[in-house]
Amino acid sequence: MARKCTASINLSAIKANYLYAKSLAPNSKAIAIIKADAYGHGAIEVAKELNEVADAYGVACIEEAIELINSGIDNTPILLLEGVFEKSELILAEKHSLIVAVCNSIQLQWLLDASLNEPFDVFVKYDSGMGRLGFQDDSFIQAINLLEKSNNIGEITLMTHFSSADDLGSTLTTKQINNFDKIIKTEKYPCSLANSAAILKWSESHREYVRPGIMLYGSSPFSDKIPLNKLTPVMTLSSILISIKSFKAGQSIGYGSRYICKQNMQIGVVAIGYADGYPRSAVDGTPVFINGVKSKIAGRVSMDMVTIDLTDIPNPKIGDRVELFGEHISVDEVAKHCSTISYEIFTKITKRVYKSYV
Ligand SMILES: Cc1ncc(COP(=O)(O)O)c(C=O)c1O
Numbered sequence: 001m002a003r004k005c006t007a008s009i010n011l012s013a014i015k016a017n018y019l020y021a022k023s024l025a026p027n028s029k030a031i032a033i034i035k036a037d038a039y040g041h042g043a044i045e046v047a048k049e050l051n052e053v054a055d056a057y058g059v060a061c062i063e064e065a066i067e068l069i070n071s072g073i074d075n076t077p078i079l080l081l082e083g084v085f086e087k088s089e090l091i092l093a094e095k096h097s098l099i100v101a102v103c104n105s106i107q108l109q110w111l112l113d114a115s116l117n118e119p120f121d122v123f124v125k126y127d128s129g130m131g132r133l134g135f136q137d138d139s140f141i142q143a144i145n146l147l148e149k150s151n152n153i154g155e156i157t158l159m160t161h162f163s164s165a166d167d168l169g170s171t172l173t174t175k176q177i178n179n180f181d182k183i184i185k186t187e188k189y190p191c192s193l194a195n196s197a198a199i200l201k202w203s204e205s206h207r208e209y210v211r212p213g214i215m216l217y218g219s220s221p222f223s224d225k226i227p228l229n230k231l232t233p234v235m236t237l238s239s240i241l242i243s244i245k246s247f248k249a250g251q252s253i254g255y256g257s258r259y260i261c262k263q264n265m266q267i268g269v270v271a272i273g274y275a276d277g278y279p280r281s282a283v284d285g286t287p288v289f290i291n292g293v294k295s296k297i298a299g300r301v302s303m304d305m306v307t308i309d310l311t312d313i314p315n316p317k318i319g320d321r322v323e324l325f326g327e328h329i330s331v332d333e334v335a336k337h338c339s340t341i342s343y344e345i346f347t348k349i350t351k352r353v354y355k356s357y358v
Pocket of ligand 1: 033081161194195196197211212213214215221
Protein backbone atom coordinates (compact mmCIF):
# COMPACT_ATOMS: atom_id res chain seq x y z
CA MET A 1 0.00 0.00 0.00
CA ALA A 2 2.16 2.83 -1.28
CA ARG A 3 -0.56 5.50 -1.30
CA LYS A 4 -0.94 5.25 2.48
CA CYS A 5 -4.39 6.80 2.72
CA THR A 6 -5.57 5.27 5.98
CA ALA A 7 -8.29 5.38 8.59
CA SER A 8 -6.65 4.29 11.81
CA ILE A 9 -9.28 3.16 14.29
CA ASN A 10 -8.59 3.14 18.00
CA LEU A 11 -10.75 0.31 19.30
CA SER A 12 -9.98 0.88 22.97
CA ALA A 13 -11.32 4.44 22.54
CA ILE A 14 -14.64 2.96 21.38
CA LYS A 15 -14.78 0.82 24.49
CA ALA A 16 -13.93 3.84 26.68
CA ASN A 17 -16.68 5.89 24.98
CA TYR A 18 -19.20 3.05 25.46
CA LEU A 19 -18.32 2.79 29.16
CA TYR A 20 -18.60 6.57 29.45
CA ALA A 21 -22.13 6.38 27.96
CA LYS A 22 -22.98 3.70 30.52
CA SER A 23 -21.57 5.78 33.35
CA LEU A 24 -23.92 8.63 32.39
CA ALA A 25 -26.93 6.33 32.47
CA PRO A 26 -25.88 3.91 35.21
CA ASN A 27 -29.29 2.30 35.62
CA SER A 28 -29.78 1.64 31.92
CA LYS A 29 -28.63 -1.05 29.56
CA ALA A 30 -26.84 0.49 26.57
CA ILE A 31 -27.60 -0.74 23.06
CA ALA A 32 -24.46 0.11 21.07
CA ILE A 33 -25.63 1.45 17.72
CA ILE A 34 -23.35 -0.12 15.14
CA LYS A 35 -25.52 0.17 12.04
CA ALA A 36 -23.98 1.34 8.74
CA ASP A 37 -20.83 -0.69 9.42
CA ALA A 38 -20.51 0.95 12.84
CA TYR A 39 -20.83 4.41 11.29
CA GLY A 40 -18.04 3.49 8.87
CA HIS A 41 -15.67 2.12 11.53
CA GLY A 42 -16.16 -1.59 10.76
CA ALA A 43 -19.07 -3.29 12.55
CA ILE A 44 -17.37 -6.64 13.08
CA GLU A 45 -14.22 -5.15 14.60
CA VAL A 46 -16.22 -2.75 16.77
CA ALA A 47 -18.61 -5.47 17.97
CA LYS A 48 -15.72 -7.79 18.78
CA GLU A 49 -14.09 -5.03 20.80
CA LEU A 50 -17.30 -4.24 22.68
CA ASN A 51 -18.41 -7.81 23.09
CA GLU A 52 -17.35 -8.21 26.73
CA VAL A 53 -19.13 -5.03 27.79
CA ALA A 54 -22.01 -4.38 25.38
CA ASP A 55 -25.55 -5.09 26.58
CA ALA A 56 -26.87 -5.26 23.00
CA TYR A 57 -26.25 -4.01 19.46
CA GLY A 58 -28.52 -1.98 17.21
CA VAL A 59 -28.39 -2.36 13.42
CA ALA A 60 -30.51 -1.07 10.55
CA CYS A 61 -31.31 -4.29 8.72
CA ILE A 62 -31.09 -8.06 8.84
CA GLU A 63 -28.03 -8.20 6.56
CA GLU A 64 -26.10 -6.12 9.09
CA ALA A 65 -27.20 -8.46 11.90
CA ILE A 66 -26.27 -11.62 9.98
CA GLU A 67 -22.85 -10.20 9.13
CA LEU A 68 -22.19 -9.89 12.87
CA ILE A 69 -23.54 -13.34 13.67
CA ASN A 70 -21.51 -14.98 10.89
CA SER A 71 -18.39 -13.41 12.34
CA GLY A 72 -19.04 -15.08 15.69
CA ILE A 73 -20.93 -12.30 17.50
CA ASP A 74 -23.74 -14.55 18.63
CA ASN A 75 -23.90 -14.08 22.39
CA THR A 76 -25.08 -10.45 22.51
CA PRO A 77 -28.67 -9.50 21.63
CA ILE A 78 -29.10 -7.65 18.33
CA LEU A 79 -31.97 -5.23 17.72
CA LEU A 80 -33.23 -4.50 14.20
CA LEU A 81 -33.93 -0.80 14.71
CA GLU A 82 -36.32 -0.55 11.76
CA GLY A 83 -37.76 -4.05 12.12
CA VAL A 84 -38.08 -6.35 9.11
CA PHE A 85 -38.66 -5.02 5.61
CA GLU A 86 -40.69 -8.02 4.43
CA LYS A 87 -42.47 -10.89 6.13
CA SER A 88 -40.02 -13.54 4.87
CA GLU A 89 -37.25 -11.89 6.92
CA LEU A 90 -39.00 -13.05 10.09
CA ILE A 91 -37.78 -16.59 9.37
CA LEU A 92 -34.16 -15.45 9.49
CA ALA A 93 -34.83 -13.11 12.40
CA GLU A 94 -36.27 -16.05 14.35
CA LYS A 95 -33.41 -18.34 13.38
CA HIS A 96 -30.90 -15.83 14.75
CA SER A 97 -32.99 -14.79 17.79
CA LEU A 98 -33.00 -11.13 16.74
CA ILE A 99 -35.04 -8.52 18.55
CA VAL A 100 -37.27 -6.70 16.10
CA ALA A 101 -38.65 -3.19 16.18
CA VAL A 102 -42.33 -2.93 15.30
CA CYS A 103 -42.90 0.42 13.67
CA ASN A 104 -46.14 0.11 11.67
CA SER A 105 -49.32 -1.91 11.27
CA ILE A 106 -47.89 -4.09 8.47
CA GLN A 107 -44.91 -5.22 10.54
CA LEU A 108 -47.35 -5.80 13.39
CA GLN A 109 -49.58 -8.02 11.25
CA TRP A 110 -46.60 -10.01 9.91
CA LEU A 111 -45.58 -10.79 13.49
CA LEU A 112 -49.07 -11.67 14.65
CA ASP A 113 -49.65 -13.96 11.63
CA ALA A 114 -46.27 -15.72 11.70
CA SER A 115 -46.03 -19.36 12.71
CA LEU A 116 -43.06 -19.49 15.02
CA ASN A 117 -41.23 -21.95 17.22
CA GLU A 118 -39.93 -19.24 19.55
CA PRO A 119 -41.58 -15.93 20.49
CA PHE A 120 -39.94 -12.67 19.39
CA ASP A 121 -38.78 -9.99 21.78
CA VAL A 122 -39.94 -6.69 20.28
CA PHE A 123 -39.33 -2.95 20.59
CA VAL A 124 -42.60 -1.19 19.75
CA LYS A 125 -41.93 2.24 18.36
CA TYR A 126 -43.98 5.32 19.20
CA ASP A 127 -43.75 8.45 17.10
CA SER A 128 -43.64 11.01 19.92
CA GLY A 129 -42.75 13.87 17.57
CA MET A 130 -39.94 12.74 15.29
CA GLY A 131 -42.42 12.41 12.42
CA ARG A 132 -40.68 9.40 10.92
CA LEU A 133 -41.15 5.75 11.96
CA GLY A 134 -43.49 4.60 14.71
CA PHE A 135 -47.14 4.31 15.64
CA GLN A 136 -49.06 7.49 16.33
CA ASP A 137 -51.33 8.02 19.32
CA ASP A 138 -54.02 5.38 19.86
CA SER A 139 -52.65 3.01 17.23
CA PHE A 140 -49.60 2.58 19.52
CA ILE A 141 -51.80 1.40 22.37
CA GLN A 142 -53.77 -0.86 20.01
CA ALA A 143 -50.50 -2.38 18.77
CA ILE A 144 -49.33 -3.07 22.34
CA ASN A 145 -52.70 -4.64 23.18
CA LEU A 146 -52.46 -6.98 20.20
CA LEU A 147 -48.82 -7.87 20.86
CA GLU A 148 -49.37 -8.67 24.51
CA LYS A 149 -52.16 -11.11 23.63
CA SER A 150 -50.10 -12.91 20.99
CA ASN A 151 -48.20 -16.13 21.67
CA ASN A 152 -45.65 -14.98 19.10
CA ILE A 153 -44.36 -12.24 21.38
CA GLY A 154 -41.91 -12.50 24.27
CA GLU A 155 -40.63 -9.39 26.01
CA ILE A 156 -42.12 -6.05 24.95
CA THR A 157 -40.06 -2.85 25.17
CA LEU A 158 -41.42 0.56 24.19
CA MET A 159 -39.25 2.97 22.28
CA THR A 160 -39.22 6.39 20.72
CA HIS A 161 -36.59 8.51 18.94
CA PHE A 162 -35.80 12.21 19.41
CA SER A 163 -35.72 14.71 16.58
CA SER A 164 -33.84 17.52 18.30
CA ALA A 165 -32.00 16.26 21.38
CA ASP A 166 -28.83 17.85 19.95
CA ASP A 167 -30.48 21.28 20.30
CA LEU A 168 -30.44 22.15 23.99
CA GLY A 169 -32.43 25.32 23.36
CA SER A 170 -35.32 23.44 21.79
CA THR A 171 -38.45 22.52 23.75
CA LEU A 172 -39.13 19.56 21.47
CA THR A 173 -37.25 16.94 23.48
CA THR A 174 -39.18 17.71 26.66
CA LYS A 175 -42.37 17.62 24.59
CA GLN A 176 -41.44 14.22 23.15
CA ILE A 177 -40.61 12.81 26.60
CA ASN A 178 -43.96 14.11 27.92
CA ASN A 179 -45.84 12.71 24.93
CA PHE A 180 -44.18 9.33 25.48
CA ASP A 181 -44.86 9.26 29.23
CA LYS A 182 -48.47 10.33 28.66
CA ILE A 183 -49.22 7.58 26.18
CA ILE A 184 -47.54 4.73 28.03
CA LYS A 185 -49.34 5.71 31.28
CA THR A 186 -47.99 2.77 33.34
CA GLU A 187 -44.50 1.49 34.02
CA LYS A 188 -45.48 -1.99 32.93
CA TYR A 189 -42.89 -2.24 30.14
CA PRO A 190 -39.21 -1.36 29.83
CA CYS A 191 -38.59 1.70 27.66
CA SER A 192 -35.89 3.16 25.44
CA LEU A 193 -35.68 6.82 24.47
CA ALA A 194 -32.17 8.26 24.57
CA ASN A 195 -29.70 8.59 21.68
CA SER A 196 -26.21 10.04 22.32
CA ALA A 197 -27.37 13.63 22.73
CA ALA A 198 -29.99 12.58 25.25
CA ILE A 199 -27.56 10.32 27.12
CA LEU A 200 -25.24 13.30 27.44
CA LYS A 201 -27.71 16.06 28.28
CA TRP A 202 -31.29 14.86 28.84
CA SER A 203 -30.98 12.54 31.84
CA GLU A 204 -34.76 12.57 32.36
CA SER A 205 -34.98 10.44 29.20
CA HIS A 206 -32.76 7.65 30.58
CA ARG A 207 -34.91 4.56 30.99
CA GLU A 208 -34.24 0.81 31.00
CA TYR A 209 -32.33 1.06 27.69
CA VAL A 210 -30.30 3.87 26.09
CA ARG A 211 -29.02 3.83 22.49
CA PRO A 212 -25.60 5.48 22.09
CA GLY A 213 -24.44 5.91 18.49
CA ILE A 214 -22.23 8.81 17.47
CA MET A 215 -20.68 9.24 20.92
CA LEU A 216 -19.16 5.75 20.66
CA TYR A 217 -17.11 7.07 17.77
CA GLY A 218 -15.79 10.00 19.79
CA SER A 219 -17.84 12.67 18.08
CA SER A 220 -20.18 15.12 19.71
CA PRO A 221 -23.82 15.30 18.68
CA PHE A 222 -23.78 18.98 19.68
CA SER A 223 -22.39 22.10 18.08
CA ASP A 224 -18.90 23.04 19.26
CA LYS A 225 -20.37 25.34 21.90
CA ILE A 226 -20.65 22.33 24.21
CA PRO A 227 -17.19 20.86 24.82
CA LEU A 228 -17.23 17.12 25.40
CA ASN A 229 -13.70 16.36 26.41
CA LYS A 230 -14.62 13.03 27.93
CA LEU A 231 -15.16 11.53 24.48
CA THR A 232 -12.05 10.06 22.91
CA PRO A 233 -11.54 10.38 19.13
CA VAL A 234 -11.65 7.00 17.44
CA MET A 235 -10.90 7.36 13.73
CA THR A 236 -7.84 9.22 12.45
CA LEU A 237 -8.00 9.82 8.70
CA SER A 238 -4.65 10.58 7.16
CA SER A 239 -2.59 10.37 4.00
CA ILE A 240 0.78 11.54 2.74
CA LEU A 241 2.21 14.56 0.96
CA ILE A 242 2.95 13.69 -2.67
CA SER A 243 4.01 17.11 -4.00
CA ILE A 244 5.44 20.38 -2.67
CA LYS A 245 5.66 23.43 -4.93
CA SER A 246 6.16 27.17 -4.62
CA PHE A 247 3.67 29.65 -6.10
CA LYS A 248 3.71 33.39 -6.54
CA ALA A 249 1.11 35.75 -5.10
CA GLY A 250 -1.90 35.79 -7.43
CA GLN A 251 -1.39 32.28 -8.85
CA SER A 252 -4.36 29.94 -8.58
CA ILE A 253 -4.58 26.43 -7.13
CA GLY A 254 -6.73 23.52 -8.30
CA TYR A 255 -10.08 23.11 -10.06
CA GLY A 256 -12.04 26.26 -10.73
CA SER A 257 -9.00 28.30 -9.60
CA ARG A 258 -10.86 28.63 -6.32
CA TYR A 259 -7.82 29.42 -4.21
CA ILE A 260 -5.70 32.40 -5.18
CA CYS A 261 -2.33 32.69 -3.41
CA LYS A 262 -2.36 35.84 -1.30
CA GLN A 263 1.43 35.93 -1.13
CA ASN A 264 4.30 33.77 -2.34
CA MET A 265 3.36 30.37 -0.93
CA GLN A 266 4.27 26.71 -0.68
CA ILE A 267 1.41 24.41 -1.55
CA GLY A 268 1.38 20.68 -0.81
CA VAL A 269 -0.71 17.98 -2.46
CA VAL A 270 -2.10 15.24 -0.18
CA ALA A 271 -3.13 11.85 -1.57
CA ILE A 272 -6.76 11.86 -0.52
CA GLY A 273 -9.86 13.15 -2.27
CA TYR A 274 -13.60 12.88 -2.50
CA ALA A 275 -13.30 9.35 -3.94
CA ASP A 276 -11.89 8.39 -0.53
CA GLY A 277 -14.81 10.08 1.19
CA TYR A 278 -13.12 13.34 2.12
CA PRO A 279 -15.91 15.84 1.39
CA ARG A 280 -15.68 17.93 -1.78
CA SER A 281 -17.62 20.56 0.14
CA ALA A 282 -14.56 21.35 2.33
CA VAL A 283 -13.96 25.08 2.07
CA ASP A 284 -10.59 26.86 1.96
CA GLY A 285 -9.41 27.04 5.56
CA THR A 286 -10.66 23.58 6.58
CA PRO A 287 -8.04 22.44 9.11
CA VAL A 288 -5.46 19.67 8.58
CA PHE A 289 -2.51 18.67 10.77
CA ILE A 290 1.06 18.17 9.58
CA ASN A 291 4.47 18.03 11.30
CA GLY A 292 3.04 18.99 14.66
CA VAL A 293 1.07 22.06 13.51
CA LYS A 294 -2.30 22.94 12.05
CA SER A 295 -2.59 24.01 8.45
CA LYS A 296 -5.46 24.56 6.02
CA ILE A 297 -7.02 23.30 2.84
CA ALA A 298 -6.24 25.69 -0.03
CA GLY A 299 -8.23 24.89 -3.19
CA ARG A 300 -11.09 22.64 -4.17
CA VAL A 301 -10.95 18.98 -3.10
CA SER A 302 -10.51 16.80 -6.19
CA MET A 303 -11.18 13.09 -6.68
CA ASP A 304 -7.84 11.79 -5.41
CA MET A 305 -6.03 14.84 -4.00
CA VAL A 306 -6.35 17.87 -1.80
CA THR A 307 -4.09 20.90 -1.74
CA ILE A 308 -2.92 22.47 1.52
CA ASP A 309 -1.01 25.56 2.58
CA LEU A 310 2.54 24.60 3.63
CA THR A 311 3.86 28.14 3.99
CA ASP A 312 4.26 28.00 7.79
CA ILE A 313 4.92 24.28 8.11
CA PRO A 314 8.33 23.33 9.52
CA ASN A 315 10.42 21.45 6.98
CA PRO A 316 7.73 19.70 4.91
CA LYS A 317 8.89 16.71 2.84
CA ILE A 318 7.30 14.36 0.32
CA GLY A 319 5.91 11.40 2.29
CA ASP A 320 5.06 13.43 5.42
CA ARG A 321 1.84 12.28 7.02
CA VAL A 322 -1.12 14.68 6.97
CA GLU A 323 -4.04 14.17 9.32
CA LEU A 324 -7.42 15.20 7.91
CA PHE A 325 -9.18 14.56 11.22
CA GLY A 326 -8.79 12.41 14.31
CA GLU A 327 -6.27 12.75 17.08
CA HIS A 328 -5.38 16.43 16.53
CA ILE A 329 -8.21 17.80 14.37
CA SER A 330 -11.75 17.16 15.52
CA VAL A 331 -14.02 15.53 12.96
CA ASP A 332 -16.73 17.88 14.18
CA GLU A 333 -14.63 20.92 13.24
CA VAL A 334 -14.04 19.44 9.78
CA ALA A 335 -17.74 18.63 9.42
CA LYS A 336 -18.60 22.26 10.16
CA HIS A 337 -16.25 23.46 7.42
CA CYS A 338 -17.99 21.02 5.05
CA SER A 339 -21.54 22.06 6.05
CA THR A 340 -22.30 18.55 7.21
CA ILE A 341 -22.15 16.34 10.33
CA SER A 342 -19.59 13.78 11.45
CA TYR A 343 -22.12 10.96 10.87
CA GLU A 344 -22.02 11.68 7.14
CA ILE A 345 -18.25 12.03 6.96
CA PHE A 346 -17.66 8.73 8.79
CA THR A 347 -20.14 6.74 6.75
CA LYS A 348 -18.88 8.06 3.43
CA ILE A 349 -15.26 6.94 3.86
CA THR A 350 -14.82 4.60 0.89
CA LYS A 351 -13.22 1.20 0.58
CA ARG A 352 -10.16 2.70 -1.10
CA VAL A 353 -9.13 3.93 2.36
CA TYR A 354 -7.18 1.25 4.22
CA LYS A 355 -8.63 0.67 7.70
CA SER A 356 -6.14 -0.25 10.39
CA TYR A 357 -7.08 -1.12 13.94
CA VAL A 358 -5.06 -0.22 16.99
C1 LIG B 1 -33.45 4.56 16.39
C2 LIG B 1 -32.09 5.09 16.67
N1 LIG B 1 -31.62 5.04 17.90
C3 LIG B 1 -30.39 5.52 18.22
C4 LIG B 1 -29.58 6.08 17.27
C5 LIG B 1 -28.23 6.65 17.64
O1 LIG B 1 -28.23 8.03 17.47
P1 LIG B 1 -26.89 8.86 17.76
O2 LIG B 1 -25.90 8.39 16.75
O3 LIG B 1 -27.28 10.28 17.52
O4 LIG B 1 -26.51 8.54 19.15
C6 LIG B 1 -30.04 6.16 15.95
C7 LIG B 1 -29.21 6.79 14.93
O5 LIG B 1 -29.59 7.27 13.92
C8 LIG B 1 -31.33 5.64 15.64
O6 LIG B 1 -31.82 5.69 14.40
